[in-house]
Amino acid sequence: MATLLFWPVAALALAGAAGAALARNLVYAALSLGACLIGVAGLYLFLQAEYVAVIQMIVYVGGILILILFGVMFSRDVLGVSSRPTWGGRVLAAATGAVALACTVRLAVLVPGLRGTGLAEIRSSVDSWTGQISTSSPFHLGTLLLDGWLVPFLVLGVLLTVVLVAALGLVRKDAA
Amino acid sequence: MDPVALSLVCLGAPLVVAVIGAAAWRRVPGLDILSIAAQLAGTLSAVVLAFSVHSSTGVSFPWLSFPGTGIALSLGLRLDRLSIPMLLVVQGLSLGVLVFSRWYLEGDRFYGRFFASFSFFVFAMTGLVLAPGLLQAFICWELVGLGSYLLIGYWHDKPVVSEDPRYQADKPFFATGVIESKLSPSNAQFKAFVVNRVGDFGFLTGLALIAWVVSSWSGFAGGDPLSWEILFHAAGAGAFYQAHFLGLSGQGLLTLAGLLVFLGAMGKSAQFPFHIWLPDAMQGPTTASAIIHAATMVAAGVFLTARVYPVLTPDVLTTIEWVGAVTAFFAATIACVQWDYKAVLAYSTVSQLGYMMLGLGAGAQAGGYAAGVGHLFTHAIFKCMLFLGAAAVIHALHGVQDLGRMGGLARKMPLTAIATGIGTLAILGVPGFSAFWSKDTILAAAHAKVFIAEVAGTGEWAARGPWLLGMVTAALTAFYMGRQWLCAFAGKPRDMHLWEHAHDPDKASIAVILVLAFLSLQAVWTGSLNPFGSGSWLDGILRAPGGGILGTVPSLPESVEHYLHVGTMFWALPLVLLGFAAAVLLYVALPNMGYRTADWLRRDPPTNLVWRFLANLWFVDRACDLLFAEGLGRRGGQAVASADLGSGPSLDGAVDGAAGMSVAFGRLSNLLQSGRSQFYAGWSLLALFGALAIYLLGSR
Amino acid sequence: MIDVFLSGPDRLLPYLLVAAALFSLGVVSVASRRNAVGYLMGIELMLNAANLDFVAYGRFRGPEPAAEAQVAALFVIALAAAEAAVALALVYAVFRNFRDVDLDKIRTLNGD
Numbered sequence: 001m002a003t004l005l006f007w008p009v010a011a012l013a014l015a016g017a018a019g020a021a022l023a024r025n026l027v028y029a030a031l032s033l034g035a036c037l038i039g040v041a042g043l044y045l046f047l048q049a050e051y052v053a054v055i056q057m058i059v060y061v062g063g064i065l066i067l068i069l070f071g072v073m074f075s076r077d078v079l080g081v082s083s084r085p086t087w088g089g090r091v092l093a094a095a096t097g098a099v100a101l102a103c104t105v106r107l108a109v110l111v112p113g114l115r116g117t118g119l120a121e122i123r124s125s126v127d128s129w130t131g132q133i134s135t136s137s138p139f140h141l142g143t144l145l146l147d148g149w150l151v152p153f154l155v156l157g158v159l160l161t162v163v164l165v166a167a168l169g170l171v172r173k174d175a176a
Numbered sequence: 177m178d179p180v181a182l183s184l185v186c187l188g189a190p191l192v193v194a195v196i197g198a199a200a201w202r203r204v205p206g207l208d209i210l211s212i213a214a215q216l217a218g219t220l221s222a223v224v225l226a227f228s229v230h231s232s233t234g235v236s237f238p239w240l241s242f243p244g245t246g247i248a249l250s251l252g253l254r255l256d257r258l259s260i261p262m263l264l265v266v267q268g269l270s271l272g273v274l275v276f277s278r279w280y281l282e283g284d285r286f287y288g289r290f291f292a293s294f295s296f297f298v299f300a301m302t303g304l305v306l307a308p309g310l311l312q313a314f315i316c317w318e319l320v321g322l323g324s325y326l327l328i329g330y331w332h333d334k335p336v337v338s339e340d341p342r343y344q345a346d347k348p349f350f351a352t353g354v355i356e357s358k359l360s361p362s363n364a365q366f367k368a369f370v371v372n373r374v375g376d377f378g379f380l381t382g383l384a385l386i387a388w389v390v391s392s393w394s395g396f397a398g399g400d401p402l403s404w405e406i407l408f409h410a411a412g413a414g415a416f417y418q419a420h421f422l423g424l425s426g427q428g429l430l431t432l433a434g435l436l437v438f439l440g441a442m443g444k445s446a447q448f449p450f451h452i453w454l455p456d457a458m459q460g461p462t463t464a465s466a467i468i469h470a471a472t473m474v475a476a477g478v479f480l481t482a483r484v485y486p487v488l489t490p491d492v493l494t495t496i497e498w499v500g501a502v503t504a505f506f507a508a509t510i511a512c513v514q515w516d517y518k519a520v521l522a523y524s525t526v527s528q529l530g531y532m533m534l535g536l537g538a539g540a541q542a543g544g545y546a547a548g549v550g551h552l553f554t555h556a557i558f559k560c561m562l563f564l565g566a567a568a569v570i571h572a573l574h575g576v577q578d579l580g581r582m583g584g585l586a587r588k589m590p591l592t593a594i595a596t597g598i599g600t601l602a603i604l605g606v607p608g609f610s611a612f613w614s615k616d617t618i619l620a621a622a623h624a625k626v627f628i629a630e631v632a633g634t635g636e637w638a639a640r641g642p643w644l645l646g647m648v649t650a651a652l653t654a655f656y657m658g659r660q661w662l663c664a665f666a667g668k669p670r671d672m673h674l675w676e677h678a679h680d681p682d683k684a685s686i687a688v689i690l691v692l693a694f695l696s697l698q699a700v701w702t703g704s705l706n707p708f709g710s711g712s713w714l715d716g717i718l719r720a721p722g723g724g725i726l727g728t729v730p731s732l733p734e735s736v737e738h739y740l741h742v743g744t745m746f747w748a749l750p751l752v753l754l755g756f757a758a759a760v761l762l763y764v765a766l767p768n769m770g771y772r773t774a775d776w777l778r779r780d781p782p783t784n785l786v787w788r789f790l791a792n793l794w795f796v797d798r799a800c801d802l803l804f805a806e807g808l809g810r811r812g813g814q815a816v817a818s819a820d821l822g823s824g825p826s827l828d829g830a831v832d833g834a835a836g837m838s839v840a841f842g843r844l845s846n847l848l849q850s851g852r853s854q855f856y857a858g859w860s861l862l863a864l865f866g867a868l869a870i871y872l873l874g875s876r
Numbered sequence: 877m878i879d880v881f882l883s884g885p886d887r888l889l890p891y892l893l894v895a896a897a898l899f900s901l902g903v904v905s906v907a908s909r910r911n912a913v914g915y916l917m918g919i920e921l922m923l924n925a926a927n928l929d930f931v932a933y934g935r936f937r938g939p940e941p942a943a944e945a946q947v948a949a950l951f952v953i954a955l956a957a958a959e960a961a962v963a964l965a966l967v968y969a970v971f972r973n974f975r976d977v978d979l980d981k982i983r984t985l986n987g988d
Contacts, residue, residue: 003884010894020917021901021909033917036898040924043894044949046885047935052927052949059953064920064960071913071964075971089908091785092858096907097900099865104896106872140943141950149947156954163958170965853915853979858907 006046013039026072034065051138179228180235182221183253186267187302189214190295197292204288208278211291215271215298222267225260232256236308236403246398247391251315254308254404257717258549262305262479265553269471269560270298272688277463279685280567290330290461297323301472305479309403310383310437313480317379317440321372324473327464328457329365336360348515348578353455353793355801361459368453375443375450382436389419389429404483408724411487427489430725434492437484438499445477445529448503452797455522462518462570466563470525471556478532478552485536485545486724493544494638497537497622501642501649504530506794508652512659513790517566517577520660521559524603527649528555534642535618540720540729542624543617543737549718551614554701558602558610561692565596568685569664572678576671579660584669588678591686593665595693600661602696604654604752610696619646620744624732627740650748654755662763806840891932899925910978912967916960923956 016039019032037060044053145153193211201207236252255263274294281290300319307313337343338356347354383402390401393415399406416433417426424432441447446454457469468474481488481496488496507526514520532551538544570577572589586593602609605616622643629636669675680686694700701714720729731737777783792798884890898921905918927949934945 003886006885006890010890013894014897017898017901017921020921021905026911026914029914029917033920036921037924040898040928043891043928044931047891047931048941049931049935049946049949052931052946052953055950055953059957060920060924064957067960067964068913068917068920071916071967075911075913075967089854089858090904092862093900093904093907096858096862096865096903097896099862099869100899100903101893101896103865103869103872104892106869107892141946144943144947145950152951156951160954160958163962167961167965170962170969854907854909857915858903861903861906 009039009042009046011039012036013043015039027069030065030069030072033068034061037061037065051141179225179233179255180253182225183255183263183306185221186218186225186263187253187299187306189217190270190298190302194292194296194299197288197295201288201292207288207291208274211295212271212274212278214295215267215274218298218302219264219267219271222260222264225255226264229255229260234308236400238400240311245391246396247387248398248400249311249387249402250309250400251312252308253306255306257719258479258482258721259305261553261714261717262475263302265556266298266301266305266472269556269692270294270467272692273463273467273560273564276466276564276567276681276685276688277461279682280463280571281461286330290327290464293323293326293330294464294467297327297468297473301476304476309400310386310407310484311400311402313483314376314379314383317444317476317480318376320473320476321369321376321444324372324457324468325365325369327468328368328460329361330460330464332362332365334361334459336363342575346576346578348580353510353514353791353797355797358801358805359456359459364453364456364459367456371450371453372443375440377439378436378443379440382433382440385421385429385433385436389421389433390415393418408486408721411724412727427491430487431489431491434484434488435495438481438488438492438496441477441481441533442499443477444480445474445533446503446526447477447499447530447533448506448526449796449800451503451507451526452800454526455519455793458516458518458522462563462567465518465522466560466567469522470559470563474525474529475532475552475556478529478536478548481533481536482545482549482552485540486721486726489725490539493537493539494635495537496533497544497625497642498638500530500533500535500537501622501645502530503527504534504649505645505652506530508649508656509790510793511656512652513787514656515579517569517579517582517660517664518563520579520656521562521566524653524657525559527653528559528603531615531618531646531649534646535621537642538618538621538625539628540726541731542621542628543732544621544625545720546715546718547614547617547621550701550714551611551618553714554602554610554614554696557692558599558696561689561696562596562599562603564685564689564692565592565599568592568681568689569678571681573674574677576674579663581671581674582664582669583667583671584665584675585678586665588675589665589680591680591690595689596665597661598693598696600657603657604756605650605748606752607749608698610698610701613698613701615650616741616745616748619643619650619748620737620741622646623740623744624737627736628732647747647751651751651755654752655759658756658759659763662759667764802840802844888932888936891928895925895928895932898922898928912970912979913964915979916963916967919963920956920960923952927952 013036016032016034016036020029020036023029023032037056041053041056041061044050044056190211193207193214196204196210197207204210232255234252234254234256236250236254238248239251240249241247274291277290277294281287284290297320300316300323304313304316304320307316334340336357337347337354337359340360386407387401390396390407390410393410393413395413395415396406396410401407401410411430416430419425419429421429421432443450454469454474458465460468504527507523507530511520511523511527514523528551532548532555535544535548535551538547568589569582569585569592572585572592573582576582598609602611605612622639626636626639626643629639681689720726722728732740778787789795902918902921902925905921906915909915909918930945930952931941931949934942934948
């Protein structure tokens with residue numbers, strides 16, 4: 001059952017990404033990006049990262065995507081600037097993508113230990129597994145954030161404040 | 177007859193003509209007859225030598241002695257199973273080309289000088305072929321370069337083509353890749369000389385290294401450390417393991433020496449990226465190109481590699497194989513978009529030279545030595561003939577070299593068409609013609625090297641690349657050579673006025689072309705009428721040389737060889753047919769569709785990028801022009817020319833020159849600063865992932 | 877080996893392949909989009925791909941998912957939000973100056 005659902009969700013993420021990258025009309029591109037983000041949130045669910053999935057929906061889809069849509073709308077360039085694609089850039093991107101794919105496959109397939117890694121094998125290799133997923137519940141995530149990763153957490157807070165001020169500073173009208 | 181005397185005839189007769197010509201070419205009336213007579217003597221001597229000399233022989237005399245060290249560098253003659261056939265090829269082809277040139281250059285303003293320069297060239301080439309050691313090889317190597325210089329710059333008073341009204345009127349519509357403001361016979365001769373010089377720097381360094389290593393070896397008993405016997409003997413007995421240089425010893429030192437000497441071969445034989453002089457050399461007379469850029473001088477690099485074969489380590493051989501494969505592929509792709517008759521032949525030569533290096537690099541056990549040297553001989557003959565055919569066509573069309581204005585010439589020049597047709601079929605590697613035997617053997621050798629590598633368990637991917645490139649190039653060769661012949665001789669004439677006046681060359685010239693065409697048939701080389709046989713009476717000659725680090729070379733089992741040969745044929749022939757069929761389709765059968773297809777390929781992305789890349793010769797010429805001609809040459813030249821002091825270099829000029837060089841390099845790197853964010857981001861990401869990939873692929 | 881490629885959510889490789897594809901599409905956007913906002917969408921795609929990689933590797937390192945990987949993913953999401961905000965503010969400022977968001981036309985840093 002999980003397998004049946006997995007491929008459509010992955011396909012949604014991929015199709016959304018393709019739309020975001022290749023669509024000429026920017027509104028379509030932004031909405032495709034939204035679909036992609038939702039698909040990625042679904043993939044997080046498959047990876048037992050429910051909290052991350054929810055945050056992804058709230059922050060990415062509900063925040064960043066709205067920002068991007070704002071940006072598209074006010075730039076008044078909904079239809080895309082010109083109809084000629086930048087083939088040079090796409091060739092470059094294809095090359096980079098191919099290299100990235102090669103690196104990924106090399107790491108995932110050839111590194112020993114990851115190749116045969118499936119949940120069934122992993123679970124059967126641990127005697128004391130009780131069948132409950134507990135190490136990534138929000139409780140544990142919160143504990144991590146405020147315990148081991150406290151400093152980055154606080155720095156993140158500072159950063160967000162700085163970003164807020166900076167963004168305001170960037171958009172105010174210059175005084176002469 | 178005494179072989180030494182005969183060889184001296186081969187050497188001396190052209191030299192005499194050259195000296196007479198150098199002194200008085202304007203006044204002596206019969207220089208052409210004189211050079212032909214000298215060449216006749218040379219050819220006859222070579223034939224007699226070929227039949228009478230049955231074992232290696234030679235003579236040498238010490239020329240430069242260094243008392244106290246026992247080193248006595250020598251000059252002389254060496255006749256063995258590699259030099260005698262090469263001598264025959266050089267002398268015989270020169271005779272044919274000289275006879276042809278009488279008709280081709282008739283009435284030219286510099287008529288006598290051609291024959292004088294040509295004879296000088298033959299003298300130098302013969303000296304190179306008969307060299308008993310690396311020293312004479314190097315000396316004659318440079319002299320050959322001088323001969324080529326003289327011949328390329330034959331019409332030295334011709335202006336740059338951007339200012340030549342005849343060129344501008346006749347140039348092809350797609351004169352691809354020509355930097356018009358810089359192309360002239362005098363620039364081309366200079367370019368050839370300078371590019372060769374770069375390679376020669378490597379050659380000389382390697383030569384010095386070898387001389388030092390061999391002479392400081394404990395078993396060196398005096399004599400010429402650069403002579404073939406002493407060198408191979410020393411290498412085989414471990415001389416390179418006793419020396420230390422730059423932290424290298426043994427195999428590493430041998431590899432270094434081999435690579436340095438190969439650098440010289442790369443320059444002479446127009447391997448990538450030293451090929452840039454060869455297409456420009458088409459500024460010289462076509463008959464000069466027939467001998468120099470088809471048959472002999474460019475073959476000198478291959479010849480040298482074959483000569484030093486016993487000291488080439490497996491690493492050097494793999495490098496040679498790759499360089500050859502890349503060159504072959506690269507030149508073939510460019511030839512596909514050339515519309516100048518001679519340009520197609522020039523790039524074809526570069527490509528075939530790449531094939532020869534591919535063959536040699538495949539290794540002695542894989543049969544590569546025999547393959548490469550065999551192709552050297554067959555290619556010399558049919559390429560010479562193809563160039564003479566080109567000369568006939570160009571002469572018939574009053575100097576027009578544009579394929580787009582030819583067509584249907586077979587009806588007006590039937591004998592030329594038949595001969596060049598045979599040559600084209602030969603270069604395609606069609607069974608029944610000479611290069612089927614030699615080219616297929618090269619591909620089979622490359623395949624055998626893969627097989628050997630698989631058995632040995634190492635280096636198989638390094639061996640697969642050249643083989644794949646060789647196969648693809650075979651298809652490309654079929655396409656562009658077929659395209660050339662079809663555009664020129666088949667189909668409907670595209671320019672009726674030119675077509676009307678076309679005619680075959682005079683009897684002597686056409687006889688030369690037909691003789692060469694006959695020699696391009698496979699039967700001559702294999703000795704049998706079976707087009708699929710793979711043996712040759714040359715096999716005894718082409719056995720890999722023993723000695724040096726090669727020792728004795730074990731050969732592959734007969735069944736394996738047969739299997740690989742048949743397998744290669746199985747793949748190569750369909751590729752060749754495919755390429756040729758594409759040419760027929762585009763240019764003869766459906767010419768309108770062909771033009772529309774070609775137009776579409778040229779205009780619209782993404783294929784127009786490919787076309788622009790090929791049409792600009794992969795930008796190698798432009799890069800070299802920017803970096804060296806402009807950057808180092810012009811700006812660097814300013815460093816030694818100054819207006820202040822009037823003579824000699826000055827500080828001011830030096831500073832100016834240095835500044836100018838920086839500016840030129842800066843302009844080149846400026847291309848990276850386009851200001852476009854996408855460009856920056858895209859390239860940075862590619863570089864980042866490329867680095868990651870290299871790290872990942874290199875670990876474990 | 878093909879079964880490893882095609883298997884479902886129980887194996888690591890499909891997630892990595894999706895992430896690689898997302899990344900490549902992000903690079904396509906970044907390398908070829910003329911509009912600045914389209915360019916930013918590419919950046920977001922790349923960040924998502926990296927996040928997916930993080931969480932996937934975290935999931936498969938043992939019988940239970942690693943919380944550290946998810947914390948890292950959370951940080952990345954927060955940073956992506958911050959970066960998107962700043963980037964869009966920048967785009968707005970650029971737009972005010974050049975009256976256009978066509979990256980091909982905004983080339984004043986051109987080296988010539």
